[in-house]
Amino acid sequence: MEFVLAILVGGLFAAGLYTILRRSIVRIAIGLVLLGHAANLLIFTAARLTRYAAPIVPAGAETVTQPVADPLPQAMILTAIVISFGVLVFALVLIRRVYSVVGSDDVDSLTTTDRPDE
Amino acid sequence: MNELVILPLIIPLAAAGASLAAWGRRRVQRWLAVLGTGGLLVAAIALLVAVRQEGYLVVEVGGWPAPFGIVLVADVLSAIMVVLTGLIGFAVALYSLSTVEARHEAFGYFPLVQILLLGVCGAFLTGDIFNLYVWFEVMLIASFVLLALGGRRSQIEGALKYVTINLIASVMFLVAAGILYGLTGTLNMADIALRLDALPAPGLQTALAMLFLVAFGIKAAVFPLFFWLPASYHTPPAAVSALFAGLLTKVGVYALLRTFTLVFDNDAEFTHTLILIIAGLTMITGVLGALAQREVRRILSFLIIAGVGYMLMGIGLFSVLAITAAVFYLIHDMVVKTNLFLLGGVIRRITGSYELARSGGLYAGYPALAVLFLVPALSLAGVPPFSGFMAKLGLVQAGLADGQFLIVGVALAVSLVTLLSMGRIWQEAFWKRLPEGTSTDVQAPGRQLLRLSQLPIAMLALITVGIGIFGQPVFELAQAAALQLLEPAAYIEAVLGVQP
Numbered sequence: 001m002e003f004v005l006a007i008l009v010g011g012l013f014a015a016g017l018y019t020i021l022r023r024s025i026v027r028i029a030i031g032l033v034l035l036g037h038a039a040n041l042l043i044f045t046a047a048r049l050t051r052y053a054a055p056i057v058p059a060g061a062e063t064v065t066q067p068v069a070d071p072l073p074q075a076m077i078l079t080a081i082v083i084s085f086g087v088l089v090f091a092l093v094l095i096r097r098v099y100s101v102v103g104s105d106d107v108d109s110l111t112t113t114d115r116p117d118e
Numbered sequence: 119m120n121e122l123v124i125l126p127l128i129i130p131l132a133a134a135g136a137s138l139a140a141w142g143r144r145r146v147q148r149w150l151a152v153l154g155t156g157g158l159l160v161a162a163i164a165l166l167v168a169v170r171q172e173g174y175l176v177v178e179v180g181g182w183p184a185p186f187g188i189v190l191v192a193d194v195l196s197a198i199m200v201v202l203t204g205l206i207g208f209a210v211a212l213y214s215l216s217t218v219e220a221r222h223e224a225f226g227y228f229p230l231v232q233i234l235l236l237g238v239c240g241a242f243l244t245g246d247i248f249n250l251y252v253w254f255e256v257m258l259i260a261s262f263v264l265l266a267l268g269g270r271r272s273q274i275e276g277a278l279k280y281v282t283i284n285l286i287a288s289v290m291f292l293v294a295a296g297i298l299y300g301l302t303g304t305l306n307m308a309d310i311a312l313r314l315d316a317l318p319a320p321g322l323q324t325a326l327a328m329l330f331l332v333a334f335g336i337k338a339a340v341f342p343l344f345f346w347l348p349a350s351y352h353t354p355p356a357a358v359s360a361l362f363a364g365l366l367t368k369v370g371v372y373a374l375l376r377t378f379t380l381v382f383d384n385d386a387e388f389t390h391t392l393i394l395i396i397a398g399l400t401m402i403t404g405v406l407g408a409l410a411q412r413e414v415r416r417i418l419s420f421l422i423i424a425g426v427g428y429m430l431m432g433i434g435l436f437s438v439l440a441i442t443a444a445v446f447y448l449i450h451d452m453v454v455k456t457n458l459f460l461l462g463g464v465i466r467r468i469t470g471s472y473e474l475a476r477s478g479g480l481y482a483g484y485p486a487l488a489v490l491f492l493v494p495a496l497s498l499a500g501v502p503p504f505s506g507f508m509a510k511l512g513l514v515q516a517g518l519a520d521g522q523f524l525i526v527g528v529a530l531a532v533s534l535v536t537l538l539s540m541g542r543i544w545q546e547a548f549w550k551r552l553p554e555g556t557s558t559d560v561q562a563p564g565r566q567l568l569r570l571s572q573l574p575i576a577m578l579a580l581i582t583v584g585i586g587i588f589g590q591p592v593f594e595l596a597q598a599a600a601l602q603l604l605e606p607a608a609y610i611e612a613v614l615g616v617q618p
Contacts, residue, residue, distance in 0.1 A: 020286070025278070032285050039292040046300030073299065076248055080292055083255045087288075090262055091281055098278050101271050112272040113279070113349045 005045040012038035024105050025095050032091065036084040040077045047073035122168050123177045123192045125161040126200045126239040130154060130207075134232035144220070147228040151211040154232055158239070159204030166197040170598070174612035176245070184245075184613050185306035191245035191613055194599040195445060199242040199372055202452045205581070206364040207235045209574035213460050214357045216570040217467070222267050222355060230267070231361065234260035241369050245613055247295050248305045250373065254291065254337070258284055261366060264358045265350060276350035283346040287336035294329035301326070308613035311381045311606055320385060327382040327389050334377070338370025340430060341399040344423045348407060351422070352415035352472070356463020359415060363422055364456035368448060371429045375444065378433055379603040386436055394434030398525050401427030401532040408539040414462040414472045414547070417539055418455070421498065424532055425451045428513060431525055435516050441600035443512025446593060450497065450505035450585060457494040457578040461487075464571055465547050467564070469556065474543065479552035488548050490572065493579040495544065497586065499537035505585035508593065 012034050019031030047070055055068035102109055133154025140146040169175055175192040178184055192200075211231065218227055237257025244250050262284075266277040299305055301322065302313040314323060332343065339347040347367070351359050374393075382389055404424030411417045429451070432444020462472065464487065469477035481488045497504030510533055517526035585592050602608065611617055 020282070028282055032282070032289075035286065035289045039289045039296065042293055043296030043299070046296050048300070070303075072305070073296070076296070076299070076305075079248075079252065083252070087255070087259060087262075087281075087285060090259065091285070094262075094266060094274070094278055094281060097266070097269065097274050101269075101274050110275040110278065113276045113353060 001049050002045060005041060005049070009038050009042045009045060012041065023107050025098060025107060026105060028107070029088070029091055029095055033084075033088060036080070036088075040080055043073050043077055043080070120175050120177050122161065122165045123175050123190050123243060126158055126165065126204070126243065127190075127236060129157045129161055130232045130236040130239065133157070134229045134236065137229040137232060138226070141226070142224070144223050147223065148215055151214065151228045151231065152208070155204065155207035155211040155235065158235060159201070159208050162197070162201040162204040165192055166194075166201050168192075169194055169197040170595075174602075174609065176613055184615075185304050185309035188249045189245040189306060189308075189613055190243045191308075191609070192243055193602045193609065194595065195372070195375065195603060196242045198445065198449060198595065198599060199368070200239050202368075202449060203235060203238050203242065203365060205578075206361065206452060206456050207231070209456060209460070209578055210357050210361045210364075212574040212577075213360070213463070213571055216567040217357055217463060218355065219268075225267055227264070227267060230260050230264050234264065234361065234365070238365050238369055242372060245307050246305050247298065247307055247310065251288070251291055251295055254369070255288065257366070257369065258288070261362060264361075265354050267358070268355065270353070273353040276353035280346050280350040283336060287333050290329060290336070291333035294326060294333055297329070298326055306613065307376070307380055308610040312610050312614070312616075314381060315384065323382065324385045324388060327378070327385070330377050330382070331374070331389070331393070334370045334373045335396070336370070337367065338374060338426050338430075339367050339423050340396050340426055341403050341423075344400070344403070347423060348416060348419040351419040352413065356415075356459060356466065360456045360459035360463070363418065363459045364452045367422055367426055368452055371426060371448065374430070375433055375441075375603065379441070380606045380609060383606065390434050390436045392434075393430055394522065394525055397427050397430035397434050398528045399427075400424070400430060401528055405532045405535045405539070409535065412474050414465055414474065414543060415459065416472075417543060418458050418462060421458075421536060421539065422455055424536060425455065425498075427532070428510070428529065431513055431529060432516065434525075435513075435520050435522060437516055437520060438597070438600050438604060439512060439519065440516035441603055442593065442597045443509060443516055445596035445599045446512055447509035449592065449596065450509045450582070453578050453581050453585070454494040454498050454506065457575055457582070458498065460571075460575050460578070461491050461494070464568070464575065467568060467571070469547070474546035476553060476556060477547045478550040478556075481548040487572065490575050490579050491544070491548065493582055495540040496537075497582045499540050500533045501537070503583075503586045505582050505589075505592075508586065508589040512593070 016031045016034030016038055019027050050069050052067045052069040055071045057064055133150055137147050137150045169192050177190040179188045234257055237253050240253035241250055244253055262281050265280055266273055302310050304310055336343045351362060401424050404420050404427055407420035408417045428447050429444045432440045466472050471477060497506040500506040500510040513529060514526050
């Protein structure tokens, strides 16, 4: 299972990087989404895939009585998903602004920052 | 005493909340900004005093014992950085009083500044690698909005470039943190350092170190990952550029300083030599880029990159004197760069342009401003008696002691060319006659505001002179930080309570 996920993570990274290198600004956003997914899946895989139970201490016991899954990577991924969601929304609004100000979806037309100030 | 560690997080958070509640009431928001940043500065100084007296201050958030919960750790370096954050925040808030336009304030300029300060302070104080990621994101999202606030075409374009590259850096950081967790099973930095030492996978550790180097290197704008910085820093209002110039790249440098002394010190032969090479290239590209520019803030943007090179040089040399000099340089650079960007804003106010070709005559019209410019400009170039001289002297001495003559030669040459760049701004903006058809006369209502905006500049210039003249205590402070950084065992013991 690790092997399959490793290939999937690699594929997502490759697809994300390829999409980011395209000239269309919208594709950059899609590439960022793919990269974020790749990172989350990578954390999920790197922290070991197990078939153990949920980490809940049974009633009356002081500690867990059977092997449990590690909840921390899931907490990390959840945090990362929330953050990347918020950031993505901002990026989409920004892209919308870029399109309405520049009138183009081509990254090659974003040259104002390299020209002298008007 | 440990509450002092949390105060630098609570104060900006409270100020941001209060400022949001006062949405639309400009006067209240302005005073909250000054009060909040001033309070942060006072709390940070108290923290520094406490850390100097008691050593490490550790807070286990929510009462969960380390390494299971998130810890906040204040050592001398963290405390110094928080003090500088408070100082820069305070200076920028004062400057904003007289310069920020109503359309920026209307969209939450002041609350965003507080949130940015919150993220920066959090990054300096946390002892948990994933928590560091979260603080980075807090800082980034605030900086995204601040950069785009106002919505001029160049700002929107600059923001897109800045956002894209920083998000890629965040993904790299996340990947590195995830693999590190898979390798060690912990997120607490002290615990990671402890467990990595016992781990028999040096190759994987070095690969991980490289991932962190790229992730933090993008934030710190090192060669060849710096392209976002000169594409975006000259676009927002002057106060925002000054805030970014003083704080954001330095958070990246701090993260490098922290991880490459505490966690990744096992393969120093390879990693720190690589950092040294990057340092040299960063200095050279930065200063050559600055020479090619003809606009105040673009010149300064490239000089930020050159400055990062000097700090990396200290990390790469990796001796007590070198790290001391790097910390000293960090202190000097944050104050000076903020000040120069604020001065750039004043030049623009008077002449109407950041373009050097269109400005001039400032020495004749504003002699006091010329003196205020000379202090940080000469300090940046490393002219005694200002702060930059001591910092560069330390780095050069450390390099000579280590036998790294090449990097010492580069550092000295870059320093000379920096003087040339500063000389150009001086010559063009201050010395040269006014171009035909322009004027440096500011109308009557603006004059009062102009004088007010020079108050934080004078304050920062005074600090630059102070660091230069009273160099000894500051140097001792930096040395205390360096000694702690090079003694990871003490950090681990303070956080985990076990002898490594």
